[in-house]
Amino acid sequence: MNWVCVALVVCGLAASGAAAQAPSGEAAGERSLDAAAERIGLSVARDAPLTIVAEELEAARGDDGRERVVFRKAVRVEQGTLTLHCDYLEAIYPASAGGQPETITARGAVRITQDDTEVRCAQAVFRNAACSAVCTSAARPAQLRRGENIIEGREIHFDLCSGRLKVRGGQVHLPGAGAETSQP
Amino acid sequence: MNASRSGRGGARRVLLGVVLAALGCRAEPPAASAPSPRPLPPATLLGVEFEGFSGEARDVRVRAVHAEVDSEAQLVRLERVKIEFEDEARGTVVIEAERAALRLDSDDFVLQGRIEGHLGAGEHFETTEVHYEHASERLWTDHPVELRRAGLHLRGDAMEMDLVSDRVHLKGHVEARMTPR
Numbered sequence: 191m192n193w194v195c196v197a198l199v200v201c202g203l204a205a206s207g208a209a210a211q212a213p214s215g216e217a218a219g220e221r222s223l224d225a226a227a228e229r230i231g232l233s234v235a236r237d238a239p240l241t242i243v244a245e246e247l248e249a250a251r252g253d254d255g256r257e258r259v260v261f262r263k264a265v266r267v268e269q270g271t272l273t274l275h276c277d278y279l280e281a282i283y284p285a286s287a288g289g290q291p292e293t294i295t296a297r298g299a300v301r302i303t304q305d306d307t308e309v310r311c312a313q314a315v316f317r318n319a320a321c322s323a324v325c326t327s328a329a330r331p332a333q334l335r336r337g338e339n340i341i342e343g344r345e346i347h348f349d350l351c352s353g354r355l356k357v358r359g360g361q362v363h364l365p366g367a368g369a370e371t372s373q374p
Numbered sequence: 375m376n377a378s379r380s381g382r383g384g385a386r387r388v389l390l391g392v393v394l395a396a397l398g399c400r401a402e403p404p405a406a407s408a409p410s411p412r413p414l415p416p417a418t419l420l421g422v423e424f425e426g427f428s429g430e431a432r433d434v435r436v437r438a439v440h441a442e443v444d445s446e447a448q449l450v451r452l453e454r455v456k457i458e459f460e461d462e463a464r465g466t467v468v469i470e471a472e473r474a475a476l477r478l479d480s481d482d483f484v485l486q487g488r489i490e491g492h493l494g495a496g497e498h499f500e501t502t503e504v505h506y507e508h509a510s511e512r513l514w515t516d517h518p519v520e521l522r523r524a525g526l527h528l529r530g531d532a533m534e535m536d537l538v539s540d541r542v543h544l545k546g547h548v549e550a551r552m553t554p555r
Contacts, residue, residue: 242550247530250541261548 231307231336238270244279255285256292265296275301276314290318300325307336311346321351331360338365416444422452434459438474448478455485465494471504481508497523501533511537519544527551 245263252258259281267274277298281291294316302309311325311332324347325332331342334355343360419441439454452474461467472487485504492498501519506512514534521528531546 240552244548247544247548
């Protein structure tokens with residue numbers, strides 16, 4: 191699915207007011223997740239090293255047993271061609287040992303880029319169980335840009351399992367398709 | 375080993391202090407009513423080895439090629455130190471340092487030179503200076519530190535660890551690199 195198709199999906203969701211698809215509950219294979227990510231325009235190179243650079247890191251275990259890892263100041267995450275910049279990055283791990291973080295929160299001038307795709311917002315929250323990422327901004331709209339095509343909104347919801355987007359309070363610019371759609 | 379009985383006792387207390395500190399335990403303070411012993415003259419110990427047992431099982435071993443015990447200054451200097459102990463969570467922990475300076479009166483210590491630690495389960499750390507303050511149970515270094523385990527390489531220009539809350543703080547040019555296995 192190309193970028194215009196992604197945008198059309200967004201338009202369709204916006205027009206119908208439908209919520210983004212909930213994760214099916216069935217274990218989605220890595221391949222389907224990768225395909226979903228590509229539909230969004232951001233693919234993950236799972237076999238590439240993941241590097242996080244920051245000025246500070248703090249790790250502590252909370253009273254509830256959850257481990258909290260925080261990177262602060264000039265945070266940069268790189269994996270393959272995917273890059274994330276922000277001021278603050280927090281990962282919460284479940285009390286049970288090992289596994290993926292439950293939640294990853296990036297705050298402060300969040301910018302995710304890969305090839306000609308760029309996402310900008312004030313806060314991005316990734317929830318593993320919900321298979322979702324939500325980009326929100328208050329002062330300026332959250333923005334998803336790919337080439338000349340732009341999606342803006344107060345909130346952009348990425349369904350990472352299905353590869354669908356949902357935009358709240360925003361608009362879509364599709365110069366190539368000569369279309370512009372707004373949503374209150 | 376060249377050591378008097380009392381000299382060995384001093385080294386034992388110090389080395390036990392190191393291990394307890396490394397484990398995040400507080401050493402028991404001396405009883406208030408106990409008479410303070412006369413300071414011993416400075417002693418040099420060669421080939422120091424201390425082993426601590428829990429029942430039949432050895433749970434700690436500290437070795438140093440050279441040690442100077444100054445009980446008047448309440449200071450012990452060790453060279454080429456190797457500390458091994460069993461940790462419930464990590465298994466066998468081994469820490470090696472070129473030099474160590476230990477305060478007998480506070481159980482504070484400084485490790486210096488090339489410092490390497492193997493924390494069990496393939497975990498490894500390296501730095502060149504580590505301070506421990508017993509009163510606050512705080513461990514820190516203002517020198518670059520590297521931590522490695524399978525698939526993870528972590529570094530920073532400085533580190534602070536609160537042993538009470540088990541909080542770790544890496545500062546300055548922090549880099550975490552995770553390699554898929």
